[in-house]
Amino acid sequence: MKRAASSTLFAVFVLASMTIVSWPALASEGCSAFRGSADHQTKGQGGERVGHGFDRGDTLTITIHRSEGQLKVGANLLEYASPNGPFRALTEDSPTSFTYTVPARTSDYIYLNFGSALPGMTVTWSCTPAK
Secondary structure (H helix, E strand, C coil): CHHHHHHHHHHHHHHHHHHHCCCCCCCCHHHHHCEEEEECCCCCCCEECEEEEECCCCEEEEEEECCCCCCCCCEEEEEECCCCCCEEECCCCECCCEEEECCCCEEEEEEEEECCCCCCCEEEEEEECCC
16 A cells, blocks of 8 residues: 555656656757858868758857968858759858847758868857747
8 A cells, every 4th residue: 555655656746747847949950950060171061051941039050260360251141942042141241150040930941151161260050949
């Protein structure tokens, strides 16, 4: 009898904990895919520079590290309705780190556009899901 009461109490505790615990938001498909890094030695993209389908409030973060006095290479974000275009620029070309918050839920592709990383330069990108 004592064992049954203990099991019941444990089950009630687990159920109560499940309602109290706040689970992190699930990332949109595009936000989950949009991550990576590239430097002058990276072959290929070094990660996914494109994501498809974002939620309103997803925040894309682009970080550009470069050596002192190095030529500044810019980066921007482009949006495509389909992989074959046409595209429109979401941000101006920027030689420094920047963020972009997705203003509305979209099934479009968002692509990080930059030429190539020069020696001593690293570009990283990631997405923080909407809350």
